[in-house]
Amino acid sequence: MPRATVDITPAGQRPDEDPSLAVRNNGGVAPSTEPAPAGRREALLVLSFGGPEGQDDVLPFLENVTRGRGIPRERLEEVAEHYRHFGGVSPINDQNKALIAAVEKELAAAGVDLPVYWGNRNWAPYVEDTWRQMAEDGIEHVYVFATSAYASFSGCRQYHEDIARARVSYGHDSTRPTPTAEKLPHYFDTPGFVQANADALAAAIASLPESLRDTARLVATAHSIPTAMAAVAGPHGGAYEAELMAAAERVVAEAAPGRSFDLVWQSRSGPPSVPWLEPDVNDHLRVLAAQGERAVVLFPVGFISDHLEVIWDLDNEAKQTAEELGLAFARAATAGTHPAFVDSIRGLLEERRAGGLPRLGTDCPAACCFVQRP
Ligand SMILES: CC1=C(CCC(=O)O)c2cc3nc(cc4[nH]c(cc5[nH]c(cc1n2)c(C)c5CCC(=O)O)c(CCC(=O)O)c4C)C(CCC(=O)O)=C3C
Numbered sequence: 001m002p003r004a005t006v007d008i009t010p011a012g013q014r015p016d017e018d019p020s021l022a023v024r025n026n027g028g029v030a031p032s033t034e035p036a037p038a039g040r041r042e043a044l045l046v047l048s049f050g051g052p053e054g055q056d057d058v059l060p061f062l063e064n065v066t067r068g069r070g071i072p073r074e075r076l077e078e079v080a081e082h083y084r085h086f087g088g089v090s091p092i093n094d095q096n097k098a099l100i101a102a103v104e105k106e107l108a109a110a111g112v113d114l115p116v117y118w119g120n121r122n123w124a125p126y127v128e129d130t131w132r133q134m135a136e137d138g139i140e141h142v143y144v145f146a147t148s149a150y151a152s153f154s155g156c157r158q159y160h161e162d163i164a165r166a167r168v169s170y171g172h173d174s175t176r177p178t179p180t181a182e183k184l185p186h187y188f189d190t191p192g193f194v195q196a197n198a199d200a201l202a203a204a205i206a207s208l209p210e211s212l213r214d215t216a217r218l219v220a221t222a223h224s225i226p227t228a229m230a231a232v233a234g235p236h237g238g239a240y241e242a243e244l245m246a247a248a249e250r251v252v253a254e255a256a257p258g259r260s261f262d263l264v265w266q267s268r269s270g271p272p273s274v275p276w277l278e279p280d281v282n283d284h285l286r287v288l289a290a291q292g293e294r295a296v297v298l299f300p301v302g303f304i305s306d307h308l309e310v311i312w313d314l315d316n317e318a319k320q321t322a323e324e325l326g327l328a329f330a331r332a333a334t335a336g337t338h339p340a341f342v343d344s345i346r347g348l349l350e351e352r353r354a355g356g357l358p359r360l361g362t363d364c365p366a367a368c369c370f371v372q373r374p
């Protein structure tokens, strides 16, 4: 089946025709258009956000996440409470371990002999430590699967920066060369990611009482980001919203053909004076109730696992909002370890190993998603 893509760049234009592409935003390494050289020792790195493993980790973790980001103290204390509610343990680490186990199994079944490593930006195992391990294991080239499917500073560029930092951190005091690396492209439009989300949406619709299934309002959610960040997402701006809209359209076309849906935002942070994408999911539920809607199905297509921002901000907060408004509520699962999603991850890896034209997320113009820090 041909791979569906959304053309974020203008017709016929490759991102690297942009004159700002003197240096690629890919850890300093231009992605190859040749097949992987025979005999090169390669690995897959699952690069993620990281999360605390207990109450003592919560504040140091939050300090790592927000260092230099201008997040008010009150917001941090509020988010700390969300983690404390779950014993200070983020579900994201177990979810990443499960994803890695599923990908390892998938690669083995397909006869792809490639070790899979795990590293994070904000908590152990830190990506710098994983990089050292990979280098010491003799790995020469790393394909990086970031646990975000979309463009934006937070979802793409920051992962490129993590890769660059990890490469340099190993390079200085070692006898072996630091491995080269390439980030795998955005994957919101891969058939497996769409299929996983569509199956989950169909199941969530089916979980409602029969009388509400056909009329329930379908609501896609994603992490809000500052509007200034959204404006510069992708080579030409606006790619975060465009990719999310494209993904949600495909998911609904698959799970509930012909039905309309809304795309709204969750988990806003930052000081109130800084504008973020709106409407917030809770405000949107109020509008829907006022319009006479009786049921909603939320599908968090902006995330790939049911981590804390999903289980707290949707299963607690948004659900409670819906209850207060008398709206029946269902929440679709994220892609998680759905076999179709895992299959598409193998596909992304094999696509890059075969060479060919690198796509957005692998080959990003130098200024892509660049945001001035607060
Ligand atoms: C676009 C996006 C994704 C999706 C892409 C991706 O998945 O990467 C995402 C994912 C996640 N965000 C997460 C957690 C947090 N995000 C924060 C803060 C922020 N997120 C932002 C954006 C995003 N975030 C932004 C613009 C900020 C403001 C600070 C800054 O400009 O960088 C804060 C600080 C407190 C707060 O302000 O909320 C926390 C604790 C977790 C882990 C959950 C768990 O532990 O299970 C995950 C997967």
Ligand SMILES: [Fe+2]
Pocket (backbone or CB within 6 Å): 223
């Ligand atoms: Fe976040």
